[in-house]
Structures are given as structure tokens and as C-alpha cells.
Amino acid sequence: MSALTRWSLVVATWLIVAVVLILPPLLVLSEALRDGLPTALQSLADPDAISAIRLTVEMTVLSVVINTVFGVLAAWLISKYRFPLRGVLVALIEIPISVSPVVAGLVWLLLFGSQGWWGAALDHYNIHIAFAPAGILLATLFVTFPYVTRTILPLMEQQGRDAEDAATLLGASFWQILWRVTLPDARWALLSGILLTTARAMGEFGAVSVVSGHIPGMTETMPLHIETLYNGYQSVAAFSMAALLAIMAMTTVGFRAFFENRARRAALAGDAGS
Amino acid sequence: MAEATLSVRSRTSDPLPGFRLALFSTLLWVGLIVVLPLTALIVRPWQEGLGAMTMALHDGRMFAALRVSFFTAFIAALINVPVGLLLTWTLVRVQLPGRRIVDALIDLPFAIPTAVTGITLATLYGPQGWLGKPLAHLGISIAYSTAGIVVALMFVGLPFIVRSVEPVLRGLPPEQEEAAGLLGASSWQTVWRVVLPSLLPATVSGFGLAFARGIGEYGSVIFIAGNQPFRTEIAPLLVVVRLQEFDYAGATSIAFILLVASMLCLAGVAMLRRRVARGLITGVN
Numbered sequence: 168m169s170a171l172t173r174w175s176l177v178v179a180t181w182l183i184v185a186v187v188l189i190l191p192p193l194l195v196l197s198e199a200l201r202d203g204l205p206t207a208l209q210s211l212a213d214p215d216a217i218s219a220i221r222l223t224v225e226m227t228v229l230s231v232v233i234n235t236v237f238g239v240l241a242a243w244l245i246s247k248y249r250f251p252l253r254g255v256l257v258a259l260i261e262i263p264i265s266v267s268p269v270v271a272g273l274v275w276l277l278l279f280g281s282q283g284w285w286g287a288a289l290d291h292y293n294i295h296i297a298f299a300p301a302g303i304l305l306a307t308l309f310v311t312f313p314y315v316t317r318t319i320l321p322l323m324e325q326q327g328r329d330a331e332d333a334a335t336l337l338g339a340s341f342w343q344i345l346w347r348v349t350l351p352d353a354r355w356a357l358l359s360g361i362l363l364t365t366a367r368a369m370g371e372f373g374a375v376s377v378v379s380g381h382i383p384g385m386t387e388t389m390p391l392h393i394e395t396l397y398n399g400y401q402s403v404a405a406f407s408m409a410a411l412l413a414i415m416a417m418t419t420v421g422f423r424a425f426f427e428n429r430a431r432r433a434a435l436a437g438d439a440g441s
Numbered sequence: 442m443a444e445a446t447l448s449v450r451s452r453t454s455d456p457l458p459g460f461r462l463a464l465f466s467t468l469l470w471v472g473l474i475v476v477l478p479l480t481a482l483i484v485r486p487w488q489e490g491l492g493a494m495t496m497a498l499h500d501g502r503m504f505a506a507l508r509v510s511f512f513t514a515f516i517a518a519l520i521n522v523p524v525g526l527l528l529t530w531t532l533v534r535v536q537l538p539g540r541r542i543v544d545a546l547i548d549l550p551f552a553i554p555t556a557v558t559g560i561t562l563a564t565l566y567g568p569q570g571w572l573g574k575p576l577a578h579l580g581i582s583i584a585y586s587t588a589g590i591v592v593a594l595m596f597v598g599l600p601f602i603v604r605s606v607e608p609v610l611r612g613l614p615p616e617q618e619e620a621a622g623l624l625g626a627s628s629w630q631t632v633w634r635v636v637l638p639s640l641l642p643a644t645v646s647g648f649g650l651a652f653a654r655g656i657g658e659y660g661s662v663i664f665i666a667g668n669q670p671f672r673t674e675i676a677p678l679l680v681v682v683r684l685q686e687f688d689y690a691g692a693t694s695i696a697f698i699l700l701v702a703s704m705l706c707l708a709g710v711a712m713l714r715r716r717v718a719r720g721l722i723t724g725v726n
Contacts, residue, residue, distance in 0.1 A: 169628075172628070173535055173536075176527070176530070176531045176535050177531065177535060177537055177538065179527060179531075180527065180528055180531040180532075180535075180537060180543065181539070181543075183524060183527070183528065184528075184543050184546055186572070187595075187596060187599065188546040188547070188549050188550075189546065190565060190571060190572070191549075191553070191558070191561045191562065191565060191596075192549070192553075192561075194561055194564060194565050194570075194571060195557065195561050198564060237466055237467065237469075237470035240462070240463045240466045240467055240470075241463070241466075241467040241470065241471070243459065243463050244460070244463035244464055244467050247457060247459075248455065248457075248460055248463075250464075256467070256471065259471050259475055259476065260471060260475070262475055262479065262704075263475060264707075265653060265700075265703045265704050265706075265707045266657070266700060266703070267656070267657025267658075267659065267677050267680075267696070267699045267700070267703065268555075268657065268658075268659050268660065268677070269657070269659050269677040269678075269680045269681060269696070269699075270482070270657070270677075270680065270696040270699055270700055273482070273680060273684065273692055273693070273696050274478030274479060274481055274482050274696075275478060276684065276689075277478070277481040277482060277485050277689065277693065278477065278478060278481050280689070281687075282687065282689050283481075284481065305474070308474050309474055309475070309478065312474055312475060328457060331457055332456070332457060335456050335457050335458065336456075340458060341458040341459035341462065344457075344458070344459070345459065366552065369554070370553075370554025370555065370556070370557075371554075372554065372555045372556040372559075372659065372660035373555070373659035373660050373677065376659075376660075376681070377680075377681060377684060390554055390555070390556035390557075390660070391556075393556045393557065393560060394556055394560075397560045397664065402564075405560060406560070409556070409557040409560060409561070412554055412556075412557055413552075413553050413554065413557045416552055416553065416554050417549075417552045417553070420548070420551070420552040424545070424548075
């Protein structure tokens with residue numbers, strides 16, 4: 168490769184990276200800090216903003232816990248046993264990845280909306296799912312459904328079940344085997360799956376938007392509150408919230424990259440040791 | 442069925458404990474969160490009767506929205522192919538100053554929440570924006586037009602191309618290119634005849650992933666799109682509009698088409714990858 172080709176490639180790459188990938192985050196910070204840091208922080212202390220932050224944290228924690236517990240059990244089932252329709256189960260778990268966020272919200276309205284199958288009946292008992300936090304949780308659970316299973320499954324399949332069978336012979340219970348034998352080997356992958364679920368859960372917009380009803384201070388998560396502020400021409404407040412959310416999500420993803428490196432190194436060391 | 446029951450029964454004699462617990466919890470989880478809602482999506486359009494279905498199929502606005510979504514997703518993925526290949530090539534084969542930074546930045550569109558992307562691109566390319574203002578002087582307007590949708594989908598789709606092609610390019614031995622050079626091929630011939638054909642399956646699968654994501658994308662698009670019915674209204678937005686009109690049948694028929702389209706796309710990508718893995722498609726070692 169000639170020096171000229173090489174340099175034009177380098178310049179072209181950095182130009183694309185600067186325009187496409189560096190300008191957007193810079194713009195978020197610049198718009199948020201347009202009236203200074205105190206104004207930006209003040210806008211985050213607004214009661215509706217605080218309520219949105221709290222709701223996002225609650226929904227994220229709940230969906231991560233639920234999808235991690237069930238996701239680990241599903242990965243255990245798929246990787247350690249052979250049973251009929253196993254392939255169908257794997258395919259079903261993967262489906263939410265290919266579903267448009269808006270569709271992921273719509274399906275819950277079809278069940279629990281005012282014109283849904285059970286919406287009216289549940290309303291009768293004063294149980295509200297659509298346009299309430301329960302609906303937001305269901306939408307978030309759907310959107311983040313496959314990530315934990317997907318991340319740990321290849322590793323757990325590769326591990327086989329020799330260690331587990333040995334533990335069974337020694338009289339270990341299911342929880343002991345899962346907790347002391349299977350999961351320690353998969354811990355970095357599991358952590359990476361949990362962090363991916365976390366980042367996706369806190370940033371979800373389309374699905375949550377459809378089921379939330381957009382009630383400020385009640386059913387608005389951080390992404391929804393960003394939309395409300397932006398459409399209300401409160402640019403500084405919108406971008407301050409956007410900056411906070413982007414920093415939260417990018418930190419989570421950054422940790423994930425770090426732990427994935429650890430996992431890769433652990434896997435290499437494991438290969439060398441065996 | 443009999444075979445399934447038999448097999449489950451014999452499975453209980455598997456010495457490894459936990460099968461029943463894992464099976465029941467997984468069926469509960471998959472059933473409640475995935476199967477139940479998707480069943481509603483598949484059953485609901487037929488429940489309203491054939492009248493509602495035919496009405497939905499005569500909805501010009503729906504077809505316009507689907508056309509906008511498919512067209513912009515296709516164009517964005519198409520433009521991302523040369524851009525993504527260029528980035529991947531420099532990342533893997535050129536001593537790029539700041540390579541680690543570029544490598545980390547490629548994943549940025551995956552990490553930023555879509556609503557943040559949406560308001561950021563709308564402001565950046567808006568009439569007063571850092572890029573929108575100079576472009577307006579040149580007579581180019583991007584925000585609130587079809588071009589705006591394409592720009593947003595390009596941002597969202599770029600990592601798919603790079604991350605699909607990157608491992609394959611890394612696995613290609615540079616000796617192959619050196620050999621082509623020794624045999625008298627010019628560097629363009631080497632790229633066209635030797636390198637690109639080997640990258641084709643990975644590029645197609647990256648294209649498919651970006652396209653599938655693009656037709657369903659909502660948050661990063663609606664702020665920059667302008668959202669004019671028949672012109673810049675994307676299909677996912679029309680789902681939301683129909684829901685606000687309490688037209689569940691209309692919303693569900695669009696959702697159904699979107700679901701089938703993206704599942705076909707991803708099934709195609711999965712099939713392509715399996716064939717490549719089995720060596721049925723040559724060019725990848």
C-alpha cells in the first residue's frame with residue numbers, strides 16, 4: 168500500500184468518525200451546558216425529572232433481576248439437557264431481538280389496553296397495567312428478554328456437564344451445583360449479559376412510549392421525559408437529561424467491554440491450563 | 442406428543458438435579474413474556490373480522506408508511522456498506538493513529554439510547570444546527586425530510602456492518618493479498634478480485650442486520666423525520682398514531698407486517714451464516 172493511499176484512508180476514516188460519531192456526543196454536552204453547569208443540574212432537580220430518574224432506576228433494577236434469574240435457569244436447561252423442541256425454545260427466546268420497539272409495546276396493549284383482551288376485566292378489579300408502571304415493566308422485560316441467556320449460553324454449552332455430573336455424584340443439590348460449579352466459570356459472561364440488559368433497559372424508548380401513557384411525574388421514564396422536554400422547547404433540560412442518560416448507558420457499556428476482555432483472557436488462560 | 446411425554450418422564454431419571462425446576466421456570470418466563478403477547482399480535486387482526494382486515498389492506502397511508510420505512514432502511518444500509526468497509530479496512534489493515542479510540546467509538550450508536558440519538562441528530566442537522574446550517578447554505582436540507590430518516594438510520598446501522606465484517610477481515614491471511622500482488626495484480630485488482638469477494642457474505646449479513654433494525658427503528662428517527670403522512674411518516678410511527686386513534690386493528694396489521702419482515706431478514710442472515718460456517722459458500726476460510 169502506497170503512503171498516499173494509506174494517508175488518504177487514515178484521513179477519510181477520521182473525517183467520518185469525527186462527523187458521524189464524535190459530533191453527536193459533543194452536541195449533547197454543549198446543548199446541556201449552554202446556560203452553564205448549575206442550570207443543567209438544576210433542571211435535573213425538577214420534581215418531574217427526579218420522578219423520571221427514579222422510575223427508570225426502578226424499572227431497570229426489576230427487569231434486570233427478573234430476566235437474569237429466569238435467563239440463567241433457561242441457559243442451564245438448554246445447555247445441560249437434551250429434550251424435545253429444544254431448538255424451538257431457543258428460537259422463541261431470540262424473537263424479541265427482531266421485534267420493533269413499537270411492536271414490543273403494542274403487544275401489551277393488545278392484552279391489557281382498554282380494548283385489549285383482559286384490560287376491561289382487570290380495570291373492574293382496579294388493576295391497571297396499561298398506562299401504568301406494570302406495563303412499562305412488561306415492555307422492558309420483553310425488550311431485554313434474550314440478552315442474559317444469549318451471552319452465557321455459548322459458554323455453558325462449551326463447558327458441557329462433566330463437572331456438574333461429578334458434583335451430582337458427590338451429592339450436591341441443584342442450587343449448590345449452579346452456584347458453586349456452573350456460574351463461577353461463567354461469571355464474566357454473566358456479568359456482561361447483565362450489563363447489556365441494564366443498558367438496554369434504561370434506554371428503552373419506543374416500547375415504553377407505547378404503554379406508558381406519558382403522565383409526567385407518574386409514568387415517564389428518563390427517555391420519555393427527554394421527549395416531553397424536547398417537544399416543549401425546553402432544550403437545556405432535555406439535553407441535560409439526555410447527557411445524564413447517555414453517561415449512565417455508556418458507563419454500563421464501558422464496564423461491559425472491560426469485563427468482556429477479562430472473560431476473553433480468562434478463557435485463554437483456561438485453554439492453556441487444560 | 443406421546444414421545445414428548447415419554448422423553449420428559451425418562452428425563453426425570455437423569456441424575457443431574459434441577460431439570461423440572463428449570464423447565465417449568467423457563468416455560469413460565471417464555472410463555473408469559475414472549476408467547477402470550479405474540480399470540481395476541483397474531484390472533485388479534487383476525488378477531489375483528491374480515492371487514493377490518495380488508496379495510497387495513499386498503500389503507501393508502503399504511504402502504505406509504507411501509508414504503509418510507511423499507512426504502513430508507515434499504516438506502517441507509519446500502520450507503521453504510523462502503524462506509525463500513527472503509528472503516529473496517531483502516532481499523533484492521535492500516536496503522537491508524539488513535540486506532541483504539543476509533544474502535545471504541547464504532548460501538549457508540551449501540552450504547553446511546555435511541556431518544557438521545559433522536560434529539561441530538563435532529564438538532565445537529567436542524568436548520569440552526571452545527572451541520573444543518575452550513576448544509577442549508579449549500580441548499581441541502583436534511584432534517585424533516587426523507588434524507589433525515591436515512592441519516593438517523595445510517596447512524597444506528599453503521600456498527601452492524603463494521604462488527605460483521607471485522608472478524609472475517611482479521612481472519613483473512615494477508616499472504617493472499619501479497620500473493621495476488623506478486624502475481625501482478627494491481628492493488629485495485631487485489632481489492633476487487635481477492636478481498637471483497639471474501640468479505641461478501643459478512644457484508645451481506647451486516648447489511649441484513651442493519652436493514653432489519655432500520656425498518657423497526659423508532660426513537661432515533663421520529664425527531665428528525667418531520668412525520669408528514671405519506672411523505673416522511675415511518676411505519677412504526679403510524680402504529681403509534683393508530684393506537685392513539687384507538688384503531689387497534691390498523692395498528693396491529695402494520696405491526697404484523699413489520700414483525701414478519703424483520704424476522705424473515707434475520708432468518709436469512711442466520712441461514713447465510715450457517716452456510717458460510719459449513720463451507721457451502723466459498724471465500725471465507
